[in-house]
Amino acid sequence: MSEQRTQVSIVPDTGFINLRGDSQDADFLNAAEAATGQRLPVKANTVSEGELRVYWLGPDEWLLVCPAEKVADVISQLNEKLSGLHVAVNDISGGNTSMHLSGESVRALFSKGCTLDFHPKVFKAGDCAQSGLAKASVLIGLIEGGTTFELIVRRSFAGYMLKWLRHAGREYGIEFT
Amino acid sequence: MLLIECPWCGERAETEFSYGGEAGIVRPAEPDALSDAEWADYLFNRTNPRGAHRELWNHAQGCRRWFGVERDTVSYKISGSFKLPSGGEA
Ligand SMILES: [Zn+2]
Numbered sequence: 001m002s003e004q005r006t007q008v009s010i011v012p013d014t015g016f017i018n019l020r021g022d023s024q025d026a027d028f029l030n031a032a033e034a035a036t037g038q039r040l041p042v043k044a045n046t047v048s049e050g051e052l053r054v055y056w057l058g059p060d061e062w063l064l065v066c067p068a069e070k071v072a073d074v075i076s077q078l079n080e081k082l083s084g085l086h087v088a089v090n091d092i093s094g095g096n097t098s099m100h101l102s103g104e105s106v107r108a109l110f111s112k113g114c115t116l117d118f119h120p121k122v123f124k125a126g127d128c129a130q131s132g133l134a135k136a137s138v139l140i141g142l143i144e145g146g147t148t149f150e151l152i153v154r155r156s157f158a159g160y161m162l163k164w165l166r167h168a169g170r171e172y173g174i175e176f177t
Numbered sequence: 178m179l180l181i182e183c184p185w186c187g188e189r190a191e192t193e194f195s196y197g198g199e200a201g202i203v204r205p206a207e208p209d210a211l212s213d214a215e216w217a218d219y220l221f222n223r224t225n226p227r228g229a230h231r232e233l234w235n236h237a238q239g240c241r242r243w244f245g246v247e248r249d250t251v252s253y254k255i256s257g258s259f260k261l262p263s264g265g266e267a
Contacts, residue, residue: 044185044186044187044240045185045186057240057241058185058240058241058242059185059240059242061240061241115189115190115192115193116189129186129239130238130239130240131189131193131238131239132192132193132238137238
């Protein structure tokens with residue numbers, strides 16, 4: 001039974017980098033790939049997974065997620081490869097918290113506080129979306145082959161978010177690890 | 178609850194958006210050359226139609242881009258969304 005339980009874990013020491021640039025510019029896309037080893041997702045509301053998790057945030061904006069210890073290295077690679085291009089690279093690690101949720105009931109749990117459609121035919125592996133969850137602004141992605149939801153919130157909202165998840169997830173036997 | 182179509186994200190709930198007023202209002206190139214009445218017209222006067230209205234919306238809790246929506250101000254029916262002339266791409 002335990003594997004069906006809804007599990008939530010805060011992923012400690014997660015690094016976040018905000019990257020902005022022109023997705024119509026092949027030079028930018030190629031340079032970003034050279035810096036990160038991954039192609040930036042240009043399809044709206046998708047996440048690409050490799051060494052980093054790269055979330056589409058907008059037509060000219062991405063969020064790169066990686067272990068905190070790698071942030072400095074990724075940023076120096078980006079600054080080097082993207083130099084001369086019209087871009088912005090910002091370390092926003094201090095401002096965000098990542099939680100990973102797994103279990104059968106996560107879609108139902110999210111649906112209690114979010115207007116997105118979490119039906120498995122609609123929200124599929126590799127999809128992501130920014131929206132509101134219990135009125136907090138969130139980024140939700142379905143990663144790791146569709147087994148795990150990553151929930152990214154402002155760090156200052158993390159305590160509130162956990163309290164809401166604890167309360168809303170009680171009927172699903174939510175567990176925090 | 179309106180369903181508003183973001184040109185990038187598709188249909189989302191109204192609560193994710195913020196309203197930006199009438200679309201297509203261009204800032205005068207030379208404000209100094211305008212009379213007070215002309216400047217006030219730019220700042221304050223809107224067409225406020227009964228019926229089809231082209232207006233600005235921002236996908237504030239989503240991709241945070243500005244775009245245009247055509248909405249009927251009587252029925253609230255939305256007939257479509259459009260990217261702004263700048264494209265909003267970058
Ligand atoms: Zn959007």
